[in-house]
Amino acid sequence: MSYLVLAGIELTMLSLLSGIVGTIAVFRQRAFFSVALSHATFPGGVIAALIGANVLLGQAIAGAIFAVLLALLSRVKNQGQGAATGILLVFGFALGALLTSLQKGFTVSVDALLIGSVFGVQKTDLIATLLVLLCAIITVLCYGRQLLYDTFDSPAARAAGYSPLRAEIITTVLVALTTTVALPAIGAILTVSIVIAPAASAILLTRDIRFIAPLAILFGLLGSAAGLFLSVKYGFAAGGTIGLSLAAIFFCAWLWRLIRNKNTLTRRANALS
Numbered sequence: 001m002s003y004l005v006l007a008g009i010e011l012t013m014l015s016l017l018s019g020i021v022g023t024i025a026v027f028r029q030r031a032f033f034s035v036a037l038s039h040a041t042f043p044g045g046v047i048a049a050l051i052g053a054n055v056l057l058g059q060a061i062a063g064a065i066f067a068v069l070l071a072l073l074s075r076v077k078n079q080g081q082g083a084a085t086g087i088l089l090v091f092g093f094a095l096g097a098l099l100t101s102l103q104k105g106f107t108v109s110v111d112a113l114l115i116g117s118v119f120g121v122q123k124t125d126l127i128a129t130l131l132v133l134l135c136a137i138i139t140v141l142c143y144g145r146q147l148l149y150d151t152f153d154s155p156a157a158r159a160a161g162y163s164p165l166r167a168e169i170i171t172t173v174l175v176a177l178t179t180t181v182a183l184p185a186i187g188a189i190l191t192v193s194i195v196i197a198p199a200a201s202a203i204l205l206t207r208d209i210r211f212i213a214p215l216a217i218l219f220g221l222l223g224s225a226a227g228l229f230l231s232v233k234y235g236f237a238a239g240g241t242i243g244l245s246l247a248a249i250f251f252c253a254w255l256w257r258l259i260r261n262k263n264t265l266t267r268r269a270n271a272l273s
Contacts, residue, residue, distance in 0.1 A: 006126065007118045007228060007238070010185050013129045014194050015220030019213040020136045021178040022199035022220075027151050028171050031196045033070070036085045037179045038191035040066035040092030042114070045183070046099045056128065060180045066092060067176050093188075116187030118228070118238040129181040136174055143170055148209075186239050193243035194220060197250050204253040219249050 025034055044062020045055045070084055140147070143166070149157035150167035158164065175195075182191045202215035227242030 003119045003121075004228070004232070006121045006123070007185070010121045010126055010129060011118070011194070011224035011228070011242070012221065013126070013133050014182055014185065015198065015217050015224055017129070017133055017136060017178045017182075018195055018198040018220040019215075019217035020133075020140055021174045022195050022197075023202070023213050023216055024140075024147060024151075024171055025175050025196060026199045026203060028147075030171055030175055031192070031200070032082065032085055033172075034175050034179050034195050035192045036070075036089035036092075037063055037066055037176055038183065038188045039089045041180065041183060042093055042096030042188045043099055045188075046096045050099070056125070056180070056184060059183050062092070063176050063180050067172055114187050114189050115237065115239040116183065116185050116190060118185045118231075118242070121185050125181070125184045132177045132181045135177065139170060139174060143167075147171070186242070190239050190243045193246045194224070197246040198223065201246075201250045201253040204250075204257045219246070223249050 025031055041059035041062045044058040044060070044065075046058075047062075048055045048058025066088055069088055146157065146162045147167055147170065149160060149162055150164055154164060157167070178195055179191050182194055186194050198216040198218075198220040199212065201219045202212045205215060206212060223246035224242055226245040227238060230236050230245070231238040231241045
């Protein structure tokens with residue numbers, strides 16, 4: 001298969017993941033966690049490259065360590081999860097930059113780790129993404145009801161016998177896996193664009209939970225296709241172009257919501273007068 005076909009398949013699967021895992025992450029307020037996780041994997045990729053190991057495996061291990069550290073730091077008294085996430089984000093990114101600067105003749109492009117290489121996606125990357133996609137689908141089929149209950153009505157979930165810890169673990173693992181497999185294509189910095197932006201855009205346009213995931217998938221596909229087209233036609237950086245396309249979709253959704261809310265208020269004011 002050509003590099004363009006491989007890139008298209010990878011972005012299609014990532015768009016499907018954004019509809020599933022991205023929606024869960026946004027609803028459960030784990031968007032910042034996904035940003036921090038993608039940055040925290042940077043030193044893992046650098047260390048793997050230095051020792052000649054698989055870069056994706058190194059990033060996955062770093063992501064797992066980050067998730068454990070976050071769970072421990074979040075339990076510190078008078079310190080919320082947001083503070084712990086921010087600290088680990090800075091630590092991971094700074095450590096990766098330090099390791100890169102200390103090693104002369106670094107064989108792996110730092111740009112490839114930070115912003116990815118959509119056209120450099122390999123078949124092994126496709127297999128990893130497919131496995132995570134299947135894992136996400138099976139998990140939602142088995143535990144989707146529990147996640148919904150715990151997200152929107154935690155007391156009712158506990159009353160129904162659902163474990164809040166299980167829901168938290170499921171969310172963390174799914175976000176971590178999705179972020180990790182997105183790294184080769186999008187990189188540590190831009191991963192949030194493909195994972196979070198489509199779902200965030202969909203939530204702005206509808207309150208019906210049945211339509212949010214399909215809309216997120218559609219936006220992911222549209223943004224990815226637009227980014228690939230512009231990159232091939234004009235020679236722009238693919239990762240950055242895809243990120244900008246997805247951001248543009250988000251801002252359009254935000255503007256549409258503002259206009260809709262303004263029109264609603266106007267109609268209500270006219271009705272009262």
